[in-house]
Amino acid sequence: MVRFSQGRPLAARLLAGLAALLPAAAHAAREWNFQQPATDIARQQIDLHSFIMWICVAIFIGVFGVMFYSIFRHRKSVGHKAAQFHENTMVEVVWTVVPFLILLFMMYPATKTILAYKDTSSPDMTVKVTGYQWKWSYDYLQDGFGFYSNLKTPLAQIQNREAKGEHYLLEVDNPLVVPVDTKVRLLITANDVIHAFWVPAFGLKQDAIPGFVRDGWFRADRVGTYRGQCAELCGKEHGFMPIVVEVVSKDDYAKWAAAQKTKAAAAGGDPAKVWTLNELTARGGDVYAANCAACHQANGKGVPNAFPALDGSKVATGPKADQIAIVLEGKANTAMAAFKQLSDADLAAVVTYTRNAWGNATGDALQPAEIKAARK
Amino acid sequence: MSSIPHDHAPGHDGHHHPTGLMRWITTTNHKDIGTLYLWFSFAMFMVGGVMALTIRAELFQPGLQVVDPEFFNSMTTLHGLIMVFGAIMPAAVGFANWMIPMLIGAPDMAFARMNNWSFWLLPPAAILLVTSLFVPGGAAAAGWTLYPPLTIQGGMGMDLTIFAVHIMGASSIMGSINIVTTILNLRAPGMTLMKMPLFCWTWLITAYLLIAVMPVLAGAVTMLLTDRHFGTSFFNAAGGGDPVLFQHVFWFFGHPEVYIIILPAFGIVSQIIPTFARKPLFGYASMVYATAGIAILSFIVWAHHMFTVGMPTAGVLFFMYATALIAVPTGVKIFNWLATMWRGSMTFEAPMMFAVGFLFLFTMGGFTGLVLSIAPIDMQLHDTYYVVAHFHYVMVAGSLFAFFGGIYYWLPKWTGTMYDEKVAQLHFWASLITFNVAFFPQHFLGLAGMPRRIPDYAQQFADWNMLSSIGAFGFGFSQLIFLYAVVKCVRGNGAKAPARPWEGGDTLEWTLPSPAPYHTFETPPVVK
Amino acid sequence: MAPAPSRNDDGRVRAANVRTALALASIAAVFFGGVIAAKFMGGWTTGMGVVGFAVLLFLGFAIGRNLWRGRR
Structure with missing residues (x-):
């Protein structure tokens, strides 16, 4: 089979030429084929796609060559008289059996690739990936640390008040970091609704299903930054929960992991510390922006008829215990999810x-201890 | 003559049936009901089209310009539901109502009053869907596939959608029972099953599919409803349910649904091509077997819509093989149509143009379907714009083009007036070109990694999206040409149509005068 | 009035129509009830069994009926 080649085939150049007639500017704005693969599976998928596309193109030319020949030669206006044949068992058998054989020919490499794709055995490391409305979290199970990964693109760019950056909508605050040439197994699940973890350059797409853990794997063979998106409709901000994976050298990874472990140990902090109102609101503003603002909005006004306002709401100005309960457990049959996965300090x-x-x-200045007491 | 419609509606003897609005509300005549179905479907086509244009307007450029993301999701959801259940399926039933009795020499449908009821269930369902946009919380925004747990979150718009699906399902089941009974019991003497025009065969098989799968969909959405309001947990993992099971049940309906949409179109094309090639349909028997084969296979391929949920490897392999297998009977049909054209004496009036456009573009949709059936490739392309391009090639350039062809083919018989050939040709070329401008670039978007159902996208997808939006608006406005052509014809503005306007037409409807009288074949024709 | 007995004999055609319709409606009912009942009992294989059985049943019905009509 043809291996994926770096050079662009004639068809690609023709198409690019055609695309140049378009008004818009940068070449990067009209990507038209698979992204550069970074794993063997992604390379196999691209080869398989080229293989099948060329077979399809050949059949297409054959079948429609016949059709257009017939359209131009067998028309009444050129005086062609209609034949009256309408049956031929031999032809019927041929055009049933031949496509069947072509299919068998396609199924062999497809089966090989799918067996490799599904083989998650003997990984070198395992990361648990959890989809939330609307962000991802990554837990490094062997090293005991984890973090959330939120969209970093500023709202001003999305609302067209600022020029869009190079990685518009495909940038996050904390990317997933993995070492190169390492078989990474992902345990994929979700907290609320179904999401899908997808990094095109790795050829990996796996739905994240609440209540169930599914797995997938990749072995990236090039250092670099790879970007993907949630691929299963998961509500309002579905288009705004990208995935960014940094593939780094094994040395860099070891250093990074060590730093993360130290940070995780420090983040536990002193549970007895008494926080001031200013400390709490400063930290709370960040937590709010990352977890709440998507629905309730940065100005606290919510979205009429969809997401309630917090500014002036009975919940946010009423008894503390009720609000803590809603934040911890969510509100049944609404988009308000449970947020008990956040730390006591973050929630307070x-x-x-x-x-x-x-x-x-x-x-009110809530202390982490109050949240701890409210957890059941 | 006492025939079935007379039993149902005494007084309907063609002289003093009610006029004005009451005529249409109380009618039990298959031709009136066919007309109602077709106009209803056109109205829904316009509503769904406006939603599609809202989507394309938002996607014209990166960034949020026109609508907010929640409303965008409502648009994609309602566009899907309205086009599938409100536009394409009722159009097919409209064709069945008009043509099946005339093609098999029956006086009317078997159950004339149930026929009236199955139509008049549709407008309330459409009203439920459209008004759901205005209730607190907005319309359903979880995609037309209604996957839980996202569907559990929505407001009452979701409930209205579920009820609409129930009603449309009931309508389809009644319509199908009517069609099967008509075809099995009311054929003219001598019209054996294997002599029926192929359109009747494809509808017979479609009707069986509908009877089998619409109740499954109704069951699935009923379970959603009880999960939402009555504390069951069919699909809620926390209560011991499984959200993936909904997907299995939904696609057990959803894949046969794909063939429910395309088989009547196959039937129409199989009527048009022999007429304009002036040559009998090639391989009639193999066409019937291929249709049945497609229908049976359609029950065992559903999970190819779910390759990425994490099925066991054996499941993925089974569904990949079974899916690819469908290419065989589908290919047989394409080859038979080509062989029908081969060495014919073809002319290219609008119906034939649409049939040829159908053949060409449907085959492209078939090829992308084959690409998607290869599970490892689907792992990349699932839930991307490649899929969107694929199913619009088979549903729009497939079913819809065949329906346009069918409308132009039979309009002279329905109205007694020839349509304006120049306008119809303009409609064809405008639709063909704008359709491809709108949907061909979406293949590139999918390959390059743009997920579907997103209101905003990264910069590298900008150009193709802009081109696609331009094409979509062109396609939308091209349909006004169609409306003009049809209205002109209905108002009798054009040449008078002879009984047999197409030289090659040899089925029973062409033995009737144009326009077809209100009651036809009360005395059965004799089929040799 | 054409000499077409199957059409002039309204009662017989109607009875045949109703029989066909009831058979078809029962298929729909089995599918609707089956899918929910199977879920309620929690067995995915049961669900597939019910649905598969019903598919075969209606195929058998359609083919059998056709053969019977042909013999008559």
């Missing part, structure tokens, strides 16, 4: 923030 900070931001001025 974000609840404090909502009770003191915008027009809300309760003056």
Whole structure:
């Protein structure tokens, strides 16, 4: 079979030429084929696709060559008289059996690739990936640390108030970092609705299903940054939860992992510390922006008829215990998910923030201990 | 003469049936009901089309310009539901109502009053769907596939959608029972099953598919409803259910649904091509067997819509092989149509143009379908714009083009007036070109990695999206040409149509005068 | 009035129509009920069994009926 080649075939150049007639500017704006593969599986997929496309093109030319020949020669306006044949068992058998054989020919490499794709055995490391509405989290199970990965593109770019950056919508605050030439097994699940983890350059797409853990794997053979997106409709911000994977050298990975472990140990912090209102609202603002603003909006006004306002709401100005319960457990049959996966300090900070931001001025400063007590 | 419609509606003897609006509300005549179905479907086609243009307007450029993401999701959801259940399926039933009795020499459908009821269930369903846009929380926004748990989150718009699906399902089941009974019991003497025009065969098989799978969809959405409001947990993992099971049940409906949409189109094309090639259909028997083969295979391929949910390897392999197998009977049909054209004496009036356009573009949709059936490739292309391009090639350039062809083919018989050939040719070329401008670039978007159902996208997808939006608007406005052509014909503005306007037409409907009288074949024709 | 007995004999055609319709409606009912019942009992294989059995049943019915009509 033809291996994926770096040089662009004639058809590609023709097409690019055609595309040049378009008004828009940068060449990068009209990608038309698979992204550069970074794993063997992705390379096999591309080869398989080229293989099948060429077979299809050959059949296409054959079948429609016949059709157009017939259209131009067997028309009444050139005086062609209609034949009256309408049956031929031999032909019928031939055009049933031949396509069947062509299919068998296609199925052999497809089967080989799918067996490799599904083989998640003996990985070198395992990362648990969890989809949330609307972000990803990565837990390095063997090293005992983990983090969330949020969209980094500023709202101003999305709302066309600022020029869009190079990696518009495909940039995150904390990418998944993995070493090169290492078989990484992903355990993929979701917290609320179905998401799908997809990195095109790795050829890996796996739905993340709440309540179930599915797995997939990749072995990236080039250092670099690879970008993908959630591929299963998961609600309002479905288009805004990208996946970024940094593939680094094994040395760099070891250094990075060590730093993460130290950070994780420090983040536990002193549970007895008493936080001031200012500390809480400062931290709470960040937590709010990462977890809440997508629905309730940065200005706390929500979206009419879809997501309630927090500014002036009974929940954010009423009894603390009720609000803590909703944040911890979510609200049944609404988009309000449970956020008990956040730390006590983060929850205390974000609840404090909502009770003191915008027009809300309760003056409450919740302590992490209160959240801890409210957890069942 | 006492025939079946007379039993149902005494007084309908062609002289004093009600006029005005009451005529259409109370009618039990298969031709009136066919007309109602077709106009309803056109209206829904326009509504769904406006939604499609909203989607394409938002996707014209990166960034959010026109609508907010939640409304965008409602648009993709309702566009899908309305086009499938409101436009394509009722159009096919409209053709069945008009043509099946005339093609088999029956006086009317078997159950004339049930026929009226199956149509009049549709407008309330459409109203439920459209009004769901205006209820608190907005319309359903979880995609036309309605996957839980996302569907559990929506507001009451979701419930309205579920009820609409129930009603449309009931309508389809009644319509199908009517069609099967008509074909099995009311054929003219001498019209054996293997002498029926192929359109009747494809509809007979479609009707069986509908009877088998619409209840499955109804069951699935009923379970969604009880999960939402009555505390069951069919699809809720926390309560012991499984969200993936919904997908299995949905696609057990959904894949046969694909053939429910395309088989009547196959039937229409099989009527048009022999007429304009002035040559009998090649391989009639193999066409019937291929149709049945496609229908049976359609029940065992559903999970190819779910290759990425993480099925066991054996499951992936089975569904990949079974899916690829469908290419065989589908190929047989294409080859038979080509052999029918071969050494014919062809002319290219609008119906034939649409049939040839159908053949060409449907085959392209078939090839991308084959590419998608290869599981490892599908792992890349699943839920991308490649899939969107694929199913628009088979549903728009496939079914819809065949329906346009069918409309032009039979309009002279329905109205007694020839359509305007120049306008129809303009409609064809405008649709063909704009369709390809709209949907061909979407293949590139999918290959390059653009997921479907996103309101905003990264910069590298900008150019093709802009081109696609331009094409989509062109395609939308091209359909106004169609409306003009049809209205002109209905108003009798054109040449008078002879009983047999097409030289090669040899089926029973052409033995009737044009326009076809209100009651036909009360005395059965004799088929040799 | 044409000499077409199967058409002039309204009662017989109607009875045949109703029989066909009831058979078809029962298929629809089995599919609707079957899919929910199987889910309720929690067995995916049961569900597939019910659905598969019903597919075969309606195929058998259609073919059998046709053969019977042909013999008559």
